[in-house]
Amino acid sequence: MPTRREVVAALAEAVGPANVMWRPEDLAVYEFDGTIERSTPHAVALPANAAETAAVVRACNRLGVPVTPRGAGTGLSGGSVPARRGVVISTARMRSILEIDPVDRIAIVEPGVPNLDLSKAAAPYGLFYAPDPSSQQACTIGGNVAENAGGPHCLALGVTQNHVLGIEVVTASGELTWLGGRVPDALGFDLRGAFIGSEGTLGIATKVIVRLVPSPASVITLLAVFDSVQQASETVSAIISAGMIPAAMEMMDRLCLQAAEAGFQCGYPPDAGAVLLVELDGLPDIIDGQAATVRAECLERGAKEVRLASGQREREMLWKGRKGAIPALGRLAPNYYILDGVVPRSKLVEVMETVSTVSERFDIPIANVFHAGDGNLHPLVLFDERTPGAKSRVLEAGGEIMRACVDAGGALSGEHGIGAEKRMFMPWLYNETDIENMARLRTVFGNTGDFNPCKLLPTGTGCGEMAHQAAAIAAAGPDAYV
Amino acid sequence: MASDSPLWPLLSEAPTAEDLARCVHCGLCLSSCPTYIVTGLEVESPRGRIHMAKLVNEGRSELTPAIQQHWELCLQCRACEAVCPSGVPYGRIQEHARAQLDHAAPKQRGQRRVRKFLLRNVIARPRVLAAAMAPARWYANSFARRLARRSGLLRGRLGAMESQLPRNVGRPYRPANTASPSAAATDETSSGVLFTGCVMGELFGNVHRATERVYARAGIDLRATPGQGCCGALHAHDGDLEFARKLARKNIAALETTTGPIVVNSAGCGAAMKEYGDLLSGDPKWASRAAAFAVRVKDSSELLNDFPGGSFEGRVAYQDACHLAHAQRIREQPRTLLGTLAGCSLVETPGADVCCGAAGIYSLVQSEMSGVLRQRKADQFAAARPDVVVTANPGCHLQYEAAVRQAGIPARVMHLMEVLDEAASSNSQQQD
Structure with a gap:
């Protein structure tokens, strides 16, 4: 080692x-993202462009030092935490919006551009960038590409995968290449598709060409108040079965409502067991009818109240609370362990019951806020890492919830990525051949195991720096592929 | 991972573990932080600065010169606090972090001492301040200033200080020496106290007089009750909490016998005074008096529902003072007041609520970063070409005068109260 x-x-x-x-003391600031993962890099480099990025990657390869790419460090799966230390490459200096083409409806941006800045820049043209992770005010497009980020409005419009046309990439081997381009390219292998969601294990995006979509003609936002998560969960399937796909359909339980209301005074009912936040967009005539249907479905399933946001400001406040709900839980506990399971909508009620059983059995509070329309759950296990033994129990509880999602026919991640701590659950969904094939794809891009190590795939060694790895492996059970 | 051995040099003033634990390091604050926007470095971000405090608190790191630099580059604008979902009291953490620097002061100990001395013995002493400001006031309005500007001598820190003088300085406005006889008789709804402050009264007497007239038109009689003085905000921001408490107690003692609101037209002072309860919470003799005082403190834009309006022609760019928008969470009222004026066309510039770089004494001690932020404002003004730039804080006011000069546009910089005053008087002239 150098x-x-x-x-x-x-x-x-x-x-x-x-x-x-x-x-x-400077490096310690780069030891985390939005999760409870911790590992301090040996150095941080901030390249200004693709050529400098390539030079950094090649230097690290030459010296045999692990590399971990980082955007704003808002990730929720430990993706940008340098698990085997080494060098963090921050994209924070590459943050120009290079081009907005309102005719072709595309934008070309550098990877460090915050998601919301892109939508703000596109707004004068009546356009916006559709994927809207809750951290969109800070999280970057490069990070969104790495994690295939979603967001509330991905229910109707799709996730990052559906909105990125081309990516300029510095591969793990330090070469500069384009995947995709300005127009959809249907021939041959879709390496662009393979790169999106690869969690920074194939390379670093240095330019991204994204699709922009027209801002909707009109929007209606409804807040339905329920006594229980169960009622709200049942209503989700009923609304979809009624033949519509809302622009967004979000659920928050009592704990999240309390935290968000304390944080933003956004007008959530204090005594509700759960709320559904439903947004409809499109032509006024059509969405008025849809709103009536949504209201009827909610009331039929026990909603105490269905409130229509009266104007832009009220709508913004309702969304502000929703988007800030997860970090607002910091008001209730110093730490949370966030999960990102996906279940078929038909299994929502059943899995939510399991979540509440796990919470009772472990005697740990679990808050819930999630993209209900997609069946993308975010159970948040609340704890204080200063309590001895708390972390390992929390990870154990999390493992049980993930198992329930998989058993229900679901998936391990909807939008946050597998990252570090969920990778040992991969064998629940994929057999050895599947995982080997994914590992081979990494090598195609030149990753011999040092490029964002200890992420996504349950292979690789020397990841002991991640303090709680052993506990997570124990929680994963005897059939884990370690 | 709490350690039993925090490395705070002054434990009694250290940021509390409870405050620090509020941060869940989600990172949502990053894009709101001016120094992160400029540098792209997480060490210059709120999350980074909080984490450094945690490192010291947990005994993982000494309070090194690097940590001191990162803290001192913080503008204490509290934009991060306003966007923080978890409610991290960042302003309080930063003040207590800086309280450590006097004792550790790994770097620039001398500079910190000089600063502390000046803050204690000039800013906070009305007579010394008045004597110090007299030549500055003369210079600001004089021909000598034009000569000095042309001479090219105003470089570096001298230039930074020179640019901190307003263009037109009116007569000073100081509290009366004795209580006015009518004070006790007036009732609470129609009268209040005008807080005169330190620099505000010396260099912005015109703003105080405008505030009085505007409030009179709204049916509220303001009095500058004697005995009041500097609010202590600059001292607290510099980490001199002990002296800030002393000034707070002095103001509370002077004003707690009065009734009605305590009207403040300087956003930084207002924010600090609204937090007197917090500042003195550890002092059993003063805690409840401070809390009672704090609820009476109002920014001058808060109580003007009955202001009759007027006309004010022009394109007006309102710039949020950080301690108004982020610390006091007042964004709408000033815009609403401007919106009611006939002929006033509000121009929203991008980043109107991003710090201008004035930040109290920051423009003098961190002139490089302050200059970058001022240039950003200048660029925005050059693009938007407002006729008037409106703000509600003396430091910002001075910074905007410099930014307007840099932008090369003939815009006037005015306090919100001056705009309302001018609008109302033009109205009454028309009626006459």
Whole structure:
């Protein structure tokens, strides 16, 4: 292994000394993302463009140092945490919107552009960028590509995969290449598709060509108040069965409502057991009819109240609370372990019951806020990491919930990525051949195991730095592929 | 991972573990932070600065010169606090973090001492401040200033200080020496106290007089009750909490016998005074008096529902003062007041609520970052070409005068109260 001094010198040559961080107290700030994963890098490099990014990657490969790409560090699966230390490559200096083409309805952006900044820049043309993760004010397009990010409005419009046309990539081997382009390219292998959601294990995006979509002609936002999560869950399937796909359909339980209301005073009912936030968009004549149907379905299943947001401001407040609901839980507990399971809509009620059983059995509060229309759950296990033993029990509880999602015919992640802590659950869904094939794809891009190590695939060694890895492996059960 | 051995040099003033634990490091604050926007470095972000405090608190790191630099580059604009879903009291954490620097002061100990001395012995002493400001006031309006500007001598810190003088300085406005005889007789709804502050009264007497007239038109009689002084905000932001408490107690003692609202036209002072309860919460003799005082504090834009309006022609760019928008969460009222004026066309510039870089004494001690942020404002003004830039805080006011000069546009910089005053008087002239 090279010394830290050698690594820093090589990075300084690639990006200039001002854009390398090496002091321990500076590096500690890069030891986490939005999760409870922790691992401190040996150095951080901030390249200004694709050429500098490639130079950093090649230098690290030459020195045999692990590389971990990072956007804004808002991820919820530990994707940007440098599990085997080494070098973090931050895209924070690559944050220009290079082009907005309102005729072709595309934008070309650098990877460090915050998601919401892109939609704001497109707004004057009557366009927006559809995927809207709850962290959109800070999270970056590059990070969205890596994690195949979703968001409330992906129910009708699809996730990042559906909105990215082309990506300029510095591969794990340090080569510069384009995957896809300005127009949909249907021939041959869809490497663009393979790259999106690869969680930074194939390379680093240095430019992204995204699709922009027209802002809707009109929008209606409804808030349906229920006594229980069960009633609200039943209503979700009923609304879809009634023959419509709302722009968004979100559920929040009592704990999340309390936290969000404390954080934003957004007008949520304090005594509700759960709410559904339903948004309809399109032509006024059509969505007025849909709104009446939604209201009827909610009331039929026991809604105490169905409130129509009266204007832009009320709509914004309802969404502000929803989008800030997860971090708002910091008001109730110092830490949370967030899950991202997906279940078929028909199994929502059943799995939500399991979640509440797990909460009771472990005697740990679990809050729920999720993209109900997609069946994409976000149970949040609340705890205090300073309590001895809390973390391992929380991971155990999380493992049981993930198991329930898989048993119900679902998936391990809807939008946050597998990342570090869920990768040992992969064998629940994929056999050895599946996982080997995915590992081979990594090598095609030149990843020999050092490019964002210990992420996504349950292979690789030397990831012991992640403190709770062992506990998670124990929780995964004897059939885990470790 | 709490350690039993925090490395705070001044434990009694340390950020509390409870405040620090509020941060779940979600990162939503990053895009709101001016220094992160400029640098792209997480060490210059709120989440990063909180984490550094955690490192010291948990005994993982000494309070190193690097940590000191990252904290001192913070503008304390509290934009992060306003967007934080988890309610992290960032302003409080940062003040307590800085309280450590006097004792650890790994770097620039001398500079910190000079600063503390000046804040304690000039800013907070009305007579010394008045004496210090007299030549500055003369210079600001004089021909000598034009000569100095042309001479090219105003470089570096001297230039930064020079640019911190307003264009037109009116007569100072100081609290009366004795209580006005009518004070006790007036009732609560129609009278209140005008908070005069330190620099505000010396350099912005015109704004105080405008505030009085505007409030008179709204049916509220304001009095500058004697005994009041500097609010202590600058001291608290610099980590001199001990002295900030002293000033808070002085103001509470002077004003708690009065009735009605305490009207503040400087956003930074208003924010600090609304938090007196918090500042003195550990002082059993003063905690409840401070809390009672704090609820009476109102920004000057808050109580003008009965302001009759007027006309004010022009394109007006309202710029949120950080401690109004982020600390006091007042964004709508000033815009609503401007919106009611006939002929006033509100121009929203991008980033109107991003700090201008004035930030109290920040423009003097961190002039480089302050200059970058001022240039951003200048660029926005050059693009939007407003006739008037409106703000509600003295530091911002001065910074905007410099930004307007940089933008090369003939815009006037005015306090919200001056705009309302001018609008109302033009109205009454028309009626006459």
